[in-house]
Amino acid sequence: MPGKKKTIKRYARRVDKLESKVKKLKARLKTGGVGAEIAPAKSAMVSPFAPARFPDLPEIDGVRFASAAAGVKYAGRTDVMLAEICPGAALAGVFTKSSTRAACVLDNQAKLAGNPVSDQGAAILVNSGNANAFTGANGQASVDAISGKVAETLGLPASRVFTSSTGVIGEPLPHERITNVLGELKTKLSPASISDAARAIMTTDTFPKGACATVAGEGGEIKIAGIAKGSGMIAPNMATMLVYIFTDASIAPDLLQKLLSWQVDDTFNAITVDSDTSTSDALILAATGKSPAAPLIEGSDAAIAFEKALRAVMTDLAKQVVMDGEGATKFVEVQVTGAQTTADAHTIAMSIANSPLVKTAIAGEDANWGRVVAAVGKSGAYAERDLLTIRFGDIVVAEKGWRNPDYSEEATSAYMKQAELVIGVDLGLGEASKTVWTCDLTHRYIDINADYRS
């Protein structure tokens, strides 16, 4: 019986794997200093998509960064970042639509609405380890305490201090730990420290995320540099996780906000790790106006080039968030085409990208395209079973309501072993399309999330 042989092989492989795990764990336990021994084990769990090193982001004239270890929750790492932005900068932002959003999100929204540009400077203060979300009146009190102290330290009005907090929900934020390091942060401020800032805002991220672009403006170059963090509770709704993008462009705040908002649906709103939308998602974009290029005018070539570059930076950061999704071993692009409306295409793409059955099949390198069919069917968006075409990469696995007569399990299974996969679904109904990005669902996701608070 081939079934039995397969089972024996599988069990033998499992024994091998478990034995080597036991060996490693025992070695680690024997060593006296467990802390030091544990660190390499953790770093062994870095996303397979982590870049070899953080990208070289250009310095943005008018922005300085600093980070520090405040001990908000994590020990032995930085957990607070400060960005100081020059007077006259234009600011824009998009935020989570969650009805239970955190105090700092509401505070940022109010401040941005009232005061997008100012002849005074601005600052962004972010801590990791505690989300300061669902903390009642204490939430706003902490935001006020931090904003006030940052304002005092940097000589700004508090209304120009934007804050974000990311980490566990519902725990009181020990904000004095943050305000205690503001002096240190001020002395450290440097235009070159953006990579340290990207590290300080990480939670379950396994690598810091950065992206940049340069745009040919009229009379000079415009630079864009951004950082982001993931990597669980990622299913942004009209907003994003924590992202900070800086540019030296000279641009009016309303145009900046418009250009930003236009990109969100196809970048951060087009990713999902686990279908759980956060209470704290925030993207803030600051334009310092320090570039030698002329101010950007709506519709000009330079503005169009800027929009394109901004979109590229946002797409890059969004994809990095998915690549570092909790437990991710596969990066999956879901392309839905032939829909009647973009909304339908988006709904179906997200239904596939969020399906635990699709995501576990991908983790198991199983070409289980039937689960893609089920995910299309359950979405509620308009689809006709017998018009569907489903592709894995370039392989047409199914068309006209059934498996492709030339379907090869071998070829499709070989494709599934790739780290980056494309699932294509053509609905055969119209011209609308949508591409979203997701990752697989693995044991590591459960390891991380069954024990996050402790």
Next chain:
Amino acid sequence: MPGKKKTIKRYARRVDKLESKVKKLKARLKTGGVGAEIAPAKSAMVSPFAPARFPDLPEIDGVRFASAAAGVKYAGRTDVMLAEICPGAALAGVFTKSSTRAACVLDNQAKLAGNPVSDQGAAILVNSGNANAFTGANGQASVDAISGKVAETLGLPASRVFTSSTGVIGEPLPHERITNVLGELKTKLSPASISDAARAIMTTDTFPKGACATVAGEGGEIKIAGIAKGSGMIAPNMATMLVYIFTDASIAPDLLQKLLSWQVDDTFNAITVDSDTSTSDALILAATGKSPAAPLIEGSDAAIAFEKALRAVMTDLAKQVVMDGEGATKFVEVQVTGAQTTADAHTIAMSIANSPLVKTAIAGEDANWGRVVAAVGKSGAYAERDLLTIRFGDIVVAEKGWRNPDYSEEATSAYMKQAELVIGVDLGLGEASKTVWTCDLTHRYIDINADYRS
């Protein structure tokens, strides 16, 4: 450092666990006959909620059951069940709303619409191991082949033969394996064989599911007996997984359908294992009219009692499906109260019940109520953060937008160790409410689904 000590302890526990696993696996490998040795290992993975034995379901006069091992996909177990229903029985059904639903579902819907009651008999034929879904024209051809042969075997019109198929999607159904065992099935038909039928329809289920009730009719007792299968791709949409319920009630088919449809929202539509709606969900209810009780008249005491009993049987089966959800170790009731509308309450309850972060926290026995807050916030239904009250069992963990001042991590953590949990969310807005049931998300779910087809 207490953190280090905790880590050492955790690692030591992991080593212990892994070593005992290795030991067990090695013992199993050493034995020559692996098949026999593997069986107990699989049975060790039975849901912790599995009842000690299948319930004693009453025989329903007018219905006979048989099951057989046709080898559709599984070896060494039954995988086809036949139910023969007497002439004059009323039939009703509800089915998945999936736009990619299987041929047998469409076929059943057409047959029920045209012919709910007949002076000829009826039959239900169900196979496990292959869903016959997304199999193009072959899908209906297989349904016709099976229906035709069942009709011939039992002396019925094919329009009175209802079929269901459950298992992998997109594989051609080897329907001749099923028609080959029809002779055997016919000779085995017995009113006492419902428990064998419940076993034959299982896929990844770890226990067969049955429930029953008796109702005092006018002039005699009415009996209800039902069976169901789960246990992945469970997020019914206005329908259910595979469920067959039989009663000897005498009742008009339109009233039967109405009573059935009324119960669906609060029973099978109120459960979720993994948010993935199946292509094959079907519930068929047959009433033979053989009870000595008088026919049920809408609004009569007996009809009301029957409706209540039917609802109890459906609720019982629905809960069993969740208790046997793939990988489940916890059974969770989510009670949402104080909503403005029932639709809002349902949306929020399902948002919590489907949240991977809530489900992994439950698996880890972590009282991470902040994830419940996030799930409320992301749902899109109307909620006000500062009016929320959240309970774990009888423990009020949060109210008025923050953690209960009397919150005890110890007491809440102790509660989380229970196998059956209640998460209560009061929105503080209105009178509408909804209760749904779900299970936790564990490593076993990924084990099962990363390797389902192979």
